[in-house]
Amino acid sequence: MPESIPASLIIDTLKDTFREARAARTAEGWGRAPHDHLGWILSVPDTHQKTVLAALDKEQALRVLTCATEDEAVTIAAGLHAGGEPVALMIQHAGLYASVNTLRGVAMDGRVPTFYMIGLLSRERDKAPRESRHSMVRYCEPLLDTFGVPHARLEGPNDVHLIPEYYRLSRQRRGPAAVLVGLETS
Amino acid sequence: MAMKPEDVLRAVHAVRGAAICIPTMTTAPAWRDIAPDDLSVACVGFMGGASSLGLGLALARPERRVIVFDGDGSLLMQLGSLATIAGARPRNLVHLLFKNGVYHTSGSQEIPGGLTVDFVTMARGAGYRAAFAVGELDELKRRLPGLLKDEGPILVELHTTLAEQTPMTAGGGAPFHEQIARVRARLLAES
Numbered sequence: 228m229p230e231s232i233p234a235s236l237i238i239d240t241l242k243d244t245f246r247e248a249r250a251a252r253t254a255e256g257w258g259r260a261p262h263d264h265l266g267w268i269l270s271v272p273d274t275h276q277k278t279v280l281a282a283l284d285k286e287q288a289l290r291v292l293t294c295a296t297e298d299e300a301v302t303i304a305a306g307l308h309a310g311g312e313p314v315a316l317m318i319q320h321a322g323l324y325a326s327v328n329t330l331r332g333v334a335m336d337g338r339v340p341t342f343y344m345i346g347l348l349s350r351e352r353d354k355a356p357r358e359s360r361h362s363m364v365r366y367c368e369p370l371l372d373t374f375g376v377p378h379a380r381l382e383g384p385n386d387v388h389l390i391p392e393y394y395r396l397s398r399q400r401r402g403p404a405a406v407l408v409g410l411e412t413s
Numbered sequence: 414m415a416m417k418p419e420d421v422l423r424a425v426h427a428v429r430g431a432a433i434c435i436p437t438m439t440t441a442p443a444w445r446d447i448a449p450d451d452l453s454v455a456c457v458g459f460m461g462g463a464s465s466l467g468l469g470l471a472l473a474r475p476e477r478r479v480i481v482f483d484g485d486g487s488l489l490m491q492l493g494s495l496a497t498i499a500g501a502r503p504r505n506l507v508h509l510l511f512k513n514g515v516y517h518t519s520g521s522q523e524i525p526g527g528l529t530v531d532f533v534t535m536a537r538g539a540g541y542r543a544a545f546a547v548g549e550l551d552e553l554k555r556r557l558p559g560l561l562k563d564e565g566p567i568l569v570e571l572h573t574t575l576a577e578q579t580p581m582t583a584g585g586g587a588p589f590h591e592q593i594a595r596v597r598a599r600l601l602a603e604s
Contacts (some may be wrong), residue, residue, distance in 0.1 A: 234558055243501075250479075255601065255604045256601055256604075257601055258604035261473075261474065261475050261476060262475075267472070277562075292472075292497070292499075292501055293492065293500065294465075294493075294497050295491075295493025295496055295497045296491060296493050296494075298461065298465070299465040299468075299491060299493065299494050299497050301471065302459070302462040302465035302466050302474075303466070303468050303469040303497075304469060304472040304595045305466055305593065306465070306466045306467065306468060306469015306471070306472070306473060307469040307472060307473045308469075308473075308593075308597070309454070309469070309470055309473070309593050309597045309600065310469065310470050310472070310473020310595050310597075310600055311473060311474075311597070311600060311601060311604060312472070312473040325486045325555075327461065328459060329442060329459050330519070332458040332459035332589070333459050333462060333466075333589075336458065336588070336589055336590060337589045337593050338594070339590075339591050339593060342439075344460065376419040
């Protein structure tokens with residue numbers, strides 16, 4: 228049975244992920260970072276991850292930028308990447324559907340490492356997302372499959388290791404990779 | 414008297430220094446000829462994204478000026494980016510809006526509202542530090558030095574004619590991924 232993941236665990240994992248990304252950036256030859264924070268969270272508010280977003284408001288090490296749309300978030304992420312900055316997106320499944328052309332045109336065609344955390348709002352605890360009675364839950368994984376975007380589900384605290392793994396994967400494949408947040412964070 | 418977009422681009426090129434430039438749609442072919450360098454990324458294939466790409470670069474490299482060459486039809490596709498940019502308050506971002514009232518690339522259909530849409534008021538309302546309109550090339554040339562040093566975000570609504578070329582008539586240009594890789598490599602080398 229899936230379990231809710233505490234916000235603090237997700238934030239600590241993101242910090243570790245960005246520390247690793249900063250080290251990789253230095254190894255690549257980038258000079259001193261122009262910012263004190265570890266990395267950027269581009270968010271279009273997601274009900275499913277709202278405890279994480281609330282906790283991020285008090286967080287100094289991660290810079291959160293709220294975007295008006297997911298199209299913006301993906302494209303801003305491309306600019307940050309081009310400028311050498313680590314970045315992660317926090318959106319919900321409906322936002323993925325809304326921004327499919329940007330997924331294709333920017334993240335995929337632009338070969339931009341783009342790491343998504345996608346909340347599966349309304350996902351039933353006792354069902355696999357593909358069996359959900361809600362179309363917005365049901366179509367998320369098939370959509371990612373259609374576009375060849377690798378993805379994995381965070382089904383509990385033991386799965387947070389997937390965050391750095393899929394972040395790295397987005398860098399390795401130079402394109403999008405996603406983790407899906409199975410239940411509302413706590 | 415509206416300005417020719419190519420004249421505007423040449424005027425910007427003359428003073429831009431090491432600014433990163435983000436052309437989109439009908440400014441892309443002309444800019445490619447005027448400034449064939451590795452500090453430009455053209456947005457074609459995801460109309461509306463220029464302002465956001467410019468914002469990301471401006472946030473990543475705050476020491477460097479970023480100039481977006483947006484279109485009126487393009488900006489309408491992601492109008493919320495005005496608020497996102499204003500909220501992020503990038504001091505180094507200049508948003509040049511080429512206003513011709515039509516979707517030139519797809520056959521010059523009028524944009525919603527046509528030339529009556531007031532992007533200056535929209536940018537001010539969103540929270541840009543400054544926004545104004547320019548219809549004369551001489552005035553633009555006078556104001557360009559200020560645009561390259563004043564605190565942003567700044568939006569300039571440029572009243573322009575249609576460009577000589579569109580991405581459909583001109584063709585060519587490096588793929589988006591090559592442009593992203595080139596600008597990243599340049600910024601890495603100069604970091």
